[in-house]
Amino acid sequence: MELKKYWRILIRRRFLFFSIFGGIILLSLLLGFLSTPIYKASSKVLIKNNDTNTTIVSSLPANAGKINFIDSSNALGNMQALIENEDSINKVIKDLNLSIKGKPYAYKEFLNPGASSLLKNKRGVKIEQIDDTEIFKVSGYSPVPEEAENISNAVVVNFQLLNKKIN
Secondary structure, eight states: OHHHHHHHHHHHHHHHHHHHHHHHHHHHHHHHHSOOEEEEEEEEEEEOHHHHHHHHHSSSOOOGGOOOOOOOOHHHHHHHHHOOOOHHHHHHHHHHOOTTTTEOOOHHHHHHHHHHHHHHHHHEEEEEEOSSSSSSEEEESSSSSSHHHHHHHHHHHHHHHHHHHHO
């Protein structure tokens, strides 16, 4: 009985129902055609983590005792901090002349942008560790495919140079 009442109400208000439904579809289509596409290019970085405890201890005689002063458990966290280094990201922004309304991007706007920030600023870089591996995925975003590729590659190159300086 209740379903018949709902159906009658829907039939009586069909013009209102179809106009709202049609308006939503038209608005979605309009936004879809007018928005600028944002391309994504990804690079992957393998972090080779040598356990220095094992290296040092294996080269010592067996009776030398145990050495526990080097902790490699947070090596991947340290490497992610190096990849997301503010100076390196700012160098990428400067080298590629990335700007918004004539001003260079801010580090916080550019690194790991959310969906709304990415739609607003159109450019960014996202860095994430792939599952529990030693591989990091660096994704560059831009309205130009070549620029998205250049962003991701430049972040990786800057990380490699910084890592080489440290080691």
